[in-house]
Amino acid sequence: MRTAPTVRQQRLGAELRKLRERAGMTATQAGARLGADQARVSNIETGRAGISAARVRILAEMYGCTDQGLIEALAVMPPGRKRRWWEEYREILPAAMLDITELEHHAVALRTAQTSSLPGLLQTAAHARVVFDQMVPPLPPHEVEHRVSHRIKRQAVLFGDSPIAYTAVIHEAALRMRFGGRRTTRAQLEHILAASERDNITVLVIPFEAGEYPGSGQTILYAAGPVPQLDTVQLDQWHGPCFLDAEDQLANYRNILERLESLALKPEESRDLVRTIVQSL
Structure with a gap:
């Protein structure tokens, strides 16, 4: 099983980091509001930690993102339980x-x-x-x-x-x-x-x-x-x-x-x- 994040997982994390930085919020502040620590937020943003679609939407709203098309596109990026053929x-x-x-x-x-x-x-x-x-x-x-x-x-x-x-x-x-x-x-x-x-x-x-x-x-x-x-x-x-x-x-x-x-x-x-x-x- 792959332990390193995929490029898609890394991209999701990078986009969430962009939203956070545009909101002027630190990883520590984001973690506190999310009920997690700074390390958890950092791991999400590097793709090393998983995140659910629901939490993607929560983070996007917390960061003040109003682009619903982008939010929904990000929400489907976390890997689901379905195993894709290339696995x-x-x-x-x-x-x-x-x-x-x-x-x-x-x-x-x-x-x-x-x-x-x-x-x-x-x-x-x-x-x-x-x-x-x-x-x-x-x-x-x-x-x-x-x-x-x-x-x-x-x-x-x-x-x-x-x-x-x-x-x-x-x-x-x-x-x-x-x-x-x-x-x-x-x-x-x-x-x-x-x-x-x-x-x-x-x-x-x-x-x-x-x-x-x-x-x-x-x-x-x-x-x-x-x-x-x-x-x-x-x-x-x-x-x-x-x-x-x-x-x-x-x-x-x-x-x-x-x-x-x-x-x-x-x-x-x-x-x-x-x-x-x-x-x-």
């Missing part, structure tokens, strides 16, 4: 991978930009297997298979019973890389084409001819929360995923995504380019 991977995969899964699961919309790899939510099992086979240091075969199955299950946010809106900006370079040979690459691109025809999925391709672009080629995932204050950016880095939620950071990455989307072809033109690449295989 079966808790002792198998890195915790950060499950944090991304939880972020996607609770998002109301997702936007991503990728220049050297294909979005995980649009990968076939065969393509994902090749990706994980290239990990450094190498992964044992059983862990590769765990990662592949986890990646495919994550895709329920797009292809399940309640699919969310998803916009993927993909550079032509990523589409032309042959992971696993022609057959695997062709099947992968055909899968992206089919996905792009769904009402909730938009695929935009930046062609080589577009020239320079912002973002230095970094993979960006922008997860829209139930209220704008709970939006999150996730970046892929060599040491693992990085999660950002400061207002200026969110605004910066929204601007980057908007710039990238403006450089990309329109949806049908993007499909035409993908079809051209498929035909060349």
